[in-house]
Amino acid sequence: MSEREITAAILAVGTELTEGSTQDTHGRFLAGTLVERGITVREILLLPDNRALFAESLRRLAADCDLVVVTGGLGPTSDDLTREVIAECAGVALEFHDELWEQITRRFAGRRISQTNRRQAYVPAGFTVIPNPYGTAPAFWGRVGERRGALVVALPGPPGELRPLVADEVLNLLRAEVGGREPEVLAGTSFLLGESMLEELLQEARVAEVEWGTRAEQFRVVFKLRGGSGEQRERMFEAVSARVGPLRIRRGEVAAEALLLEALRERGLVIALAESCTGGLGAKLLTDISGASEQLWGSFVVYSNEAKERMLGVPAQTIQRYGAVSRETVSAMTAGALERSSAEVSCAISGIAGPGGGTEEKPVGTVWIGVRRRAEAGSERRFLFSGDRDMVRRKSALAAMLLTEGYLGGREVDKDENWQYI
Numbered sequence: 001m002s003e004r005e006i007t008a009a010i011l012a013v014g015t016e017l018t019e020g021s022t023q024d025t026h027g028r029f030l031a032g033t034l035v036e037r038g039i040t041v042r043e044i045l046l047l048p049d050n051r052a053l054f055a056e057s058l059r060r061l062a063a064d065c066d067l068v069v070v071t072g073g074l075g076p077t078s079d080d081l082t083r084e085v086i087a088e089c090a091g092v093a094l095e096f097h098d099e100l101w102e103q104i105t106r107r108f109a110g111r112r113i114s115q116t117n118r119r120q121a122y123v124p125a126g127f128t129v130i131p132n133p134y135g136t137a138p139a140f141w142g143r144v145g146e147r148r149g150a151l152v153v154a155l156p157g158p159p160g161e162l163r164p165l166v167a168d169e170v171l172n173l174l175r176a177e178v179g180g181r182e183p184e185v186l187a188g189t190s191f192l193l194g195e196s197m198l199e200e201l202l203q204e205a206r207v208a209e210v211e212w213g214t215r216a217e218q219f220r221v222v223f224k225l226r227g228g229s230g231e232q233r234e235r236m237f238e239a240v241s242a243r244v245g246p247l248r249i250r251r252g253e254v255a256a257e258a259l260l261l262e263a264l265r266e267r268g269l270v271i272a273l274a275e276s277c278t279g280g281l282g283a284k285l286l287t288d289i290s291g292a293s294e295q296l297w298g299s300f301v302v303y304s305n306e307a308k309e310r311m312l313g314v315p316a317q318t319i320q321r322y323g324a325v326s327r328e329t330v331s332a333m334t335a336g337a338l339e340r341s342s343a344e345v346s347c348a349i350s351g352i353a354g355p356g357g358g359t360e361e362k363p364v365g366t367v368w369i370g371v372r373r374r375a376e377a378g379s380e381r382r383f384l385f386s387g388d389r390d391m392v393r394r395k396s397a398l399a400a401m402l403l404t405e406g407y408l409g410g411r412e413v414d415k416d417e418n419w420q421y422i
Helices: 026-036 051-064 082-090 098-107 115-121 159-177 195-204 230-244 256-267 281-287 305-312 316-322 327-339 389-408
Strands: 006-013 039-047 067-071 094-096 122-124 128-130 139-144 150-155 185-190 211-216 221-226 249-251 271-275 296-301 345-351 366-373 379-384
Touching (some): 006 051, 026 159, 026 221, 051 067, 051 139, 082 094, 082 122, 082 139, 115 122, 122 139, 128 159, 139 159, 150 159, 185 230, 195 221, 195 230, 230 249, 256 389, 281 296, 305 316, 305 327, 327 379, 345 389, 366 389
Parallel strands (some): 006 067, 067 150
Antiparallel strands (some): 094 122, 139 150, 211 221, 345 366, 366 379
C-alpha cells in the first residue's frame, strides 16, 4: 500500500448534463467509491460535447491527478467524443477491434444494426478494453500524459452499465494500477425513510469515531458508516435498525424487489400480485431484474371496482360495505389472486394515491396491503403515506415488497413493526 496521497478526478461528458436535462449521478457514486479506498477526489467536472474543451480539460486533469475517470461519450453518434479525445490526448491513433465488432453485432442478433455502431469498436491504440456485458459500448483504460502519465478509465454513461462495471472490473484495476486501501465501511440501505429523517436517526445513533454519508435514490437511501472499529460500526448500525425495525434497514446496497425475489427463490415459491393504486408498478420493479419470471407468476392490475370483481372475484357487497380501500377488500384480492393463478403467494395493494378521492375517514395516502399463502389465513396492514401521487404509489410498492418478504420470514404484517417514519 502506498503511503503517498493518491488523487483522482471525475469527468462526466454530455451536453444533456450541462444543460440540466439529465442529472449527473455518477459523480457522487464514483467519488464515494474512490474515497472509501483512500483516494482523494480533487474535482468532479461536467462538460458539454465540445471536443476542444474536453481535450483541454482532460490534459489538465491528467497532469494534476493520478487517476481520471471519464463517464459518457462512448455511444455510436457523432457527438460521442470520448474515444477520439482520449486518443488525441494520449498521442495515439484509434484502432478497430474485430472482436469488439463481433460482440456488438451479436447483441443486435435479429435486429438491424447501423454502421454507425462500428464507432464503438474503436479504442485508442495501446489501451486495454474492459468488456461490457451490460451494453454495446466497451469501456477501456490506459495512460495519458508524460512519463507514466495518469491512469484514464473511460466508462459508459448508463448507470445500469457503469455501476456493475465498477464492481466487476474497475475496483481490481485500481488496486493494481494506483493502489489505495481496502475500505473499512459498513454499508446499509434504508427504505421508506427520507434522507433527512435517516440523517436524524444516524445523529441519534452516533458512535464516537464513526462517520457516515448518505446517497438518496428513487426507491431507497444508501448509507455508509466509516471509521472507528468494526465493533463500533456494528453498534451504530444496530442502533439505527432498532429505531425503525429490521424490515426497513438492511445491510449492504440492496433493493426491496431483489430482497423479495431472493426470499421467494430460497423457498421455491411463486408470487402473484393484485395491484390497484400502484397500477402495475410492483410487477415493473420485479421484472426489472433478470430471471424474475421464475418467481413472478404475473400481476392483476385491477384499478376499477369492476376489475376487482370480474378479474379477482371480489364480492361486490364487500366493496359496497367496506370500500375498495379496506382490509376486507385486499383480503379478498389476495384470495382471488391465488384462486386465479398457480402461485403459492399473493400480495394485494389498494389505496388512495391522490390528489383527489380522499375522505375524512380515508384521506389521500391511505393504503391497505395484504399478503397470503395457500391454505393460510391472510395478513393485512393499513398505511397512511405522505407525499404526492407518485410518492404514494412508490411507497406502496416498496411497502408491499418489504411486508411480503417479512411475511415469508415469519413476521405477521399486521403486527406492530415500527413504521412511524413514512
